[in-house]
Amino acid sequence: MAKNKKVLLVDGMALLFRGFYATAFSGNFMYTKDGIPTNGVYQFLQYFFNAVHRFEPTHVICCWDMGSKTFRTALYPDYKGNRPKPPEALVPQFDLIKEVTQAFNIPNVGRENFEADDCIGSLARQFSSDHEVLILTGDQDMLQLVDAGISVAIMKKGIGNYELFDCDTFYDKKGIHPQQIIDLKGLMGDSSDNYPGVKGIGEKTALKLLREYGTIDNLLANLECLPNGTERKIRENIDMLQLSKKLAAIRCDVTVSCTPDEALWHYEPLLVEEAFAELAFPNLMELVT
Structure with missing residues (x-):
């Protein structure tokens, strides 16, 4: 029986960082009435809704890192040690974006000691037996997860530009197999x-x-x-x-719990309008509908 359910697994950190840097270079930050910057959150939503309209998922889950210390830094303390601290204006947006995704009834999934990649890999394996799974990210490491029922959309520069990888096209594009x-x-x-x-x-x-x-x-x-x-x-x-x-290697055996019912893509427009009003995003509702 053909799969008619599609799970969109969103690499939340990838979208938020990309959104922040895509807008921060101008120096024209947006703020809530409480003075919290929102440019990364705003651009995240632009990316997210473009993907939702393009790929039409029936289920959505957003995955997040839960801190810089993981089993990888235990194996190799210099892992990601060359990365600077997040910009000060981005830090409060980590919690803010999760509040926004919750307004859309999107589960926020993360696990201490693991990266978002590991949560995505584990959920992809769980759901791919009876769902079509699409991973939305800018991270080429995710390509190792391409498999039967699992495809990856790599975000390119701008909004709405993706390179899609699946089992049928992977070898022709890369010259090797996903694993x-x-x-x-x-x-x-x-x-x-x-x-x-x-x-x-x-x-x-x-x-x-x-x-x-x-x-x-x-x-x-x-x-x-x-x-x-x-x-x-x-x-x-x-x-x-x-x-x-x-x-x-992305771990695909992490204990992460999210049922299909919890991930079903549905939301209450009133709750979303309230969230957008709080963020001073008056024009974003037209993206949602």
Whole structure:
């Protein structure tokens, strides 16, 4: 039986940060009557409703980070250690956006010691057996989650620009399979998350190795077949290779609870109007309807 239910899993942090920086450069911040900045929240809603109108979900869940300390920072204290603190004007908007999503009856899901990515991966696996799942994000790491019933919409510059990845199109676009993204990051590292992978191996070499050997495990079993320079780099960095792979892998076994009934996309217009009035967003109701 064909699936007719679509769950939209929203990477809340990705949308909020993107929305903040897309509007903050002008310096023209919006504020509530209490003086709380709202530009990130406003732009989040612009992104969100464009996606809702475009993809027409029947269910919506928003996932959030629950602090900077996770099992990954326990494994590698420098994980994401190169990132600056959030701008002061963004900090109060973390709680504010969750109040807005609650006004729409959207569940806010997060779990201490894990990232939003892990909650999204776990929910995607839970729902994909009898729902079509679409992940809305700007994070390329999420591509490892593409599977039967799970697709990913990567947000591009501007509003309404997406690159869609699913099982049918993934290999043609990337030249590897979704599960190989983890091994790719293990080899080449990730400068934005601040882990190095194998020093001296970049994306081009990593892709070539994975196309030839498939997995890191198979690669390690055939090290003597590699060019001397590549073999030496891997042998010298084998511990960091294995650690980087662990850091790159999105956990899909996190205990997160959200039932289909809780995630059903429905809202009371009056509650939304009240929330928008409180935020001084008089023109946003036209986006909602």
